[in-house]
Amino acid sequence: MSHKEFSKQELSKELNQNFTNSVKLLPAFQDNYIFVVSNKNKEALVIDPGDGDVVLDFLKTHNLNLKMILVTHHHHDHIGGLGKLVAQFPRVEVFGPIRHVGEIPHLTQAVSAGESLVFGENEFVVYDLAGHTKGHIAYFETQRHWLFSGDVIFGLGCGRIFDGTFEQQYQSMQAIKDLPLTTLIYCAHEYTETNFRFLQSLGELSPEQKLYGEHLKEIRQKGQPSVPLELKKEIVANPFLLAKDFTDFSRIRNLRNQF
Template sequence: MFQITPIAAFEDNYIWALCQPDHCYCLVVDPGDADAVEQFLTQQNKQLDTILITHHHGDHTGGIAKLRQRFPAVNVIGPAAEHAYIPGLLQLVDDGDTVQLPTFGLQLEVISVPGHTSGHIAYYSAPVLFCGDTLFSAGCGRLFEGTAKQMWQSLQKLIALPDSTLIYCTHEYTLSNIKFALTVEPTNAALIEYQQRCQALRQVQLPTLPTTLALEKQINPFLRCDDTALQTRWRVNSAVALFTLLRASKDQYKG
């Protein structure tokens, strides 16, 4: 049995910590803030064994150097395509690779998901998906380096996973994403109900994550671009065209 815990960092980041109750080792995903990780490890009496990196942005990688100093034996795994931008990587992985984590009795599949950055990757071991800044609840990542077509293709890889997949993304953007999603589908009953549920969670400082792929298929407009009714409403005739339009609209959205 694994326990996956969000470590809050900066304004809205989550650094995911994977631990097992019966041993002292811990894995963290995208540790932008070393101090937050160290505080968690001290509280839980755990030792850092592995770091997983999804992409090169500083709020996901900024803690690597300090954590390697504190835990010299830690393995740091990340995208081969972005190794030049991520000092401290020790194991480079790419699409289709399998990450073996014998300490945890775990294997992770590496999935290439370019769009937010050109070499972004996700890690999957059923039912868990660590997807960085590619897929958010009710949203998706901005296109800093990739194209809309690339991001849509990346999301198709994630949509193909089982509906039971638990999506551990790295930002608490859910409520703001829902506001935009409601401008796309204002009568989506599942989305309206989800907004109420997430508002209740945030009022008591609880995370809205993880979410499930099954739910995201119902409420996330960026996963619903093949819906012909949505295409008709937005006056486009393909999923890629709708995704491109929605992503550009979200970039300008001030709600």
């Protein structure tokens, strides 16, 4: 099953379903996910809309009014759809990282760590998770423990460092470890299968790593997303969360760059 076919099937299955207080995944491009949260008033919040057409089709199908957009960082596959969405919904509020002001178009409010955003019954706290980029942030929903982590952490992996630093990325992974174990991680890319192969290349797996990795592999073989990830499982299996210290983390990240 191709990624495009999976996308169409998922959108079809969601038709006319009530998904208030849940997160919907919209596949985009080759391996991106865009996320949508809605409330009982038929209002929608969208996270990292790289593709405006995908989002507009979904909103139209479900008769949703776009009220808020949350952006984690400035890369095009996370912001490329902003223009089309703002044109269609000119009153939408667009929130993004303060350290990327000027790099994200249509931003209505720059936010930084510790700020709280409210959407209906949902409250999102901003976390500074720099590393992948110098200003990368994430949004943590406090009641349901959803983490919209952008490109900081992936299934059995972590984000490549661009204009941030290895030290920032290491500290961001440590911050994720401190979140509640019930946290569900909504990362923006489906890299799980490749990351599992990389994990296997590092040497003998622990029983937890083998069991979790095979579980994720089976999910993907069925054409299903591995997202959301369960933090309690990533903590015992993800090599970047298991790194002994900064030196060990940097070593593994450099190996992953060459994999």
